[in-house]
Amino acid sequence: MAARSIASMTLSFGLVSVPVKVYTATESKSGVGFNLMHKECGTRLRQQYVCPHDGKVVERADMVKGYEFEKEKYVIFEKSELEALEASASHTIDIVSFVPTEAIDPIYLDKPYYLAPDKRGGKPYRLLQEAMKDSGTCAVARWTWKGKQHMVQVRAGNDGLILQTLLYADEVRSQADIGIEETAVQPTELQLAEQLIEQYRVDSYDAAAYKDEEKERILAEIDKKIAGNKITAAPAIEQPGAQVIDLVEALRASLKKKPAAAEQTSAAPRAARKTARAAAPTPEPVEEAPAPKRRSVRRAATEDQPAPARKTGTKR
Numbered sequence: 001m002a003a004r005s006i007a008s009m010t011l012s013f014g015l016v017s018v019p020v021k022v023y024t025a026t027e028s029k030s031g032v033g034f035n036l037m038h039k040e041c042g043t044r045l046r047q048q049y050v051c052p053h054d055g056k057v058v059e060r061a062d063m064v065k066g067y068e069f070e071k072e073k074y075v076i077f078e079k080s081e082l083e084a085l086e087a088s089a090s091h092t093i094d095i096v097s098f099v100p101t102e103a104i105d106p107i108y109l110d111k112p113y114y115l116a117p118d119k120r121g122g123k124p125y126r127l128l129q130e131a132m133k134d135s136g137t138c139a140v141a142r143w144t145w146k147g148k149q150h151m152v153q154v155r156a157g158n159d160g161l162i163l164q165t166l167l168y169a170d171e172v173r174s175q176a177d178i179g180i181e182e183t184a185v186q187p188t189e190l191q192l193a194e195q196l197i198e199q200y201r202v203d204s205y206d207a208a209a210y211k212d213e214e215k216e217r218i219l220a221e222i223d224k225k226i227a228g229n230k231i232t233a234a235p236a237i238e239q240p241g242a243q244v245i246d247l248v249e250a251l252r253a254s255l256k257k258k259p260a261a262a263e264q265t266s267a268a269p270r271a272a273r274k275t276a277r278a279a280a281p282t283p284e285p286v287e288e289a290p291a292p293k294r295r296s297v298r299r300a301a302t303e304d305q306p307a308p309a310r311k312t313g314t315k316r
Contacts, residue, residue: 003114011115011128011154011161013095013139018125019118020093022163026112032218085147093163095141095154104138104153108166115154115161125161132156140166192251199255 003023011018036045049058065082066074117125132138138155143163151166221231 006113007091007145008118009091009093009143011093011095011125011141013128016124016128018128019121020115020125020161021118023114023116025114025162031212032215032222089147090144093141093143093152093154095139097140098132098135098137099140101136101138101155104140104166107172109153110165110167113163113165115163129156129161189247189251192248192255196251196254 003025005021005023007022009020009022011020037043038045049063050056051058064076064078066076068074115125132154133156138153141152141154141163143150143152143165151168153164153166155162155164225231
């Protein structure tokens with residue numbers, strides 16, 4: 001599904017104003033949802049709103065929105081009044097500062113959006129994108145959207161500007177509150193852990209290389225159910241009880257295993273080294289010798305992208 005425009009705004013910094021459009025950047029996909037059904041007749045139940053005073057079902061045409069200003073006291077707003085509140089909101093994304101791109105802790109990053117230039121905004125848009133990319137900075141800005149003022153990060157992506165809402169400080173819990181135990185780390189353990197990290201290390205993250213395997217498993221079981229088979233639980237695997245683990249031995253044993261992710265992502269560096277060797281000048285042979293057998297390397301197969309998510313869920 002293509003990104004859709006949700007708003008036309010003005011990106012402002014200094015005396016420069018850039019007309020932009022805000023686009024959705026993510027798909028609204030969730031896990032496998034199940035409908036609430038009537039056990040006797042097998043029909044799907046409908047969500048209804050019931051008046052607490054007389055117990056009657058309230059039709060949508062009779063519903064309005066209200067704001068609770070005191071306990072059980074509400075002021076009612078008409079649809080035109082709600083639209084007036086939205087129309088009166090600021091339609092400007094005001095940049096307040098520029099900071100190094102890595103200065104914002106990722107824990108504060110919330111929902112991403114794409115920014116695209118609107119009419120006559122192409123030149124200043126590209127200028128801001130290239131300037132931030134060259135300087136290694138991103139912008140911190142204020143953006144009012146749907147009755148809330150957001151602090152946002154505006155950064156330069158490969159294809160354009162990305163706006164990402166930021167959580168406020170009071171929306172993020174302190175990790176110090178969970179009481180993580182302080183323990184000493186030995187130099188030998190640290191060295192082995194760093195070797196293990198290096199073994200699993202890859203140059204970049206490829207989102208397309210991963211899929212929701214749990215969702216696919218459940219959908220496969222649902223297909224069996226549709227075909228008339230009964231779903232049964234797999235035999236439970238007995239989990240070992242709590243035991244004292246020799247951390248050093250566990251690290252050494254882990255180093256003996258080649259991670260699948262490293263095998264898959266190392267194909268490109270191997271190809272690059274092969275190309276470099278082919279481009280290098282060939283030395284004059286000194287004497288003929290039988291060519292050594294090359295050790296074959298099994299490459300991880302690239303799996304197809306998962307099928308689009310099935311729309312099976314309903315609001316409860």
